[in-house]
Amino acid sequence: MEPIKPTESELQILQVLWSLGQASVRQVNDELSKVRDIGYTTTLKLLQIMFEKKIVSRIEEGRYHLYEAAITEEATQQFLVDKFVDTAFRGSAMKLVMQTLGNHQASKEELDEIKKLIAQIEQNA
Amino acid sequence: MEPIKPTESELQILQVLWSLGQASVRQVNDELSKVRDIGYTTTLKLLQIMFEKKIVSRIEEGRYHLYEAAITEEATQQFLVDKFVDTAFRGSAMKLVMQTLGNHQASKEELDEIKKLIAQIEQNA
DNA sequence: ATTTATTTACGAAAATGTTCGTAGATAAAT
DNA sequence: ATTTATCTACGAACATTTTCGTAAATAAAT
Structure with a gap:
């Protein structure tokens, strides 16, 4: 296990993923929007960055992606x-x-x- | 009391000040250097910023300054x-x-x- | 007296994190 | 079929934080 250091925004997203389990960008964004103002593409970008960092995993479900927390x-x-x-x-x-x-x-x-x-x-x- | 939100570096400096009580830039820098690499002027700048934000106070002692944490x-x-x-x-x-x-x-x-x-x-x- | 060291102030570069606009692809609606 | 909506990718602007170089002043050392 490497020491992962999620940023503030990343933590917020992880919280959503931990509570939803597996979710589309849309779902994550909807949840996050309840907490603060955030644009759809911002959420998308954050998830993409987190995917690169391997903090989340994703599977392609048809045209879109389902994301999941990769760390507990x-x-x-x-x-x-x-x-x-x-x-x-x-x-x-x-x-x-x-x-x-x-x-x-x-x-x-x-x-x-x-x-x-x-x-x-x-x-x- | 306003909600003060010290940054990571600011917290490190606060820790030094909490433990030293009152200290010159030099002293703070010496302490901080035990923990991580940091240049003298970087420490100075941080203290100046913290002074502006009123997280620390300072008194002029001759040519130099003595800093002190302004929040407990x-x-x-x-x-x-x-x-x-x-x-x-x-x-x-x-x-x-x-x-x-x-x-x-x-x-x-x-x-x-x-x-x-x-x-x-x-x-x- | 002159040089060297130490101090503050300040500006700006570098690093990191956040936000969003735009483009291209695909699906859904009309 | 054409328009509209939704999705991903990506680059770049923006914001914040950190770092340090340089200059000016003063003290200390030679």
Whole structure:
């Protein structure tokens, strides 16, 4: 696995692809348009660039293309968190955890899940 | 507080300033040079730009300038986490927490601190 | 006193990312 | 059949960020 560094726009598109699974340029553009102003050919160009970079794959379905994310959401998040911890938290992942926990609403269920995860980590320690 | 959006390079410089407190261009450049290749005038220019944007303040000390971060590390992290959760975790802060907890080494002390924080959140719920 | 080093300011090149217009091909609509 | 719509490819304009060279001022060294 090479370290892929998607740009801001590319990430937005990946999000759409991760949620749609497989999609035409039109579909991606429609989704993206809900979030921000973007022209059809801009979306197309972005997908073409991402295809060259192999961040997405595509299959020709008749005259048009169906695109699909070529990297998983988890792997990408992992990579981004690592980088983020470095650049914004001077390397301290736990500071990031604390900061996020403290400043964002968490449901009871989520807190329970986190507690469970912590218990698990403690067991394996 | 306006939403400040430091660039990658600006963040690196902020980190140096947060750790040094107050520093000359020379000092900042020396620190930054440990991390990556960068010319003196590049560092200078970056600091000048950041000064215009008011992300850093400076005082004239004789012939040279002493720079200081004008925004706190915490506020910046807060802002960056919010943005990061949106762009990389489709809005789910807790997914970010779980992902980070699961993939980074945490000491017993850190885990205890996190548990304490969770207990506190549950109390105030 | 003259040279050398260090500092700030500034402009502009280089690098990177984003946006879109235009052209050509094919399908759909009239 | 002709027009209209939709698709891909591609180049180039635009925007943003990064980098550094050069000049002017001042201090330090010789």
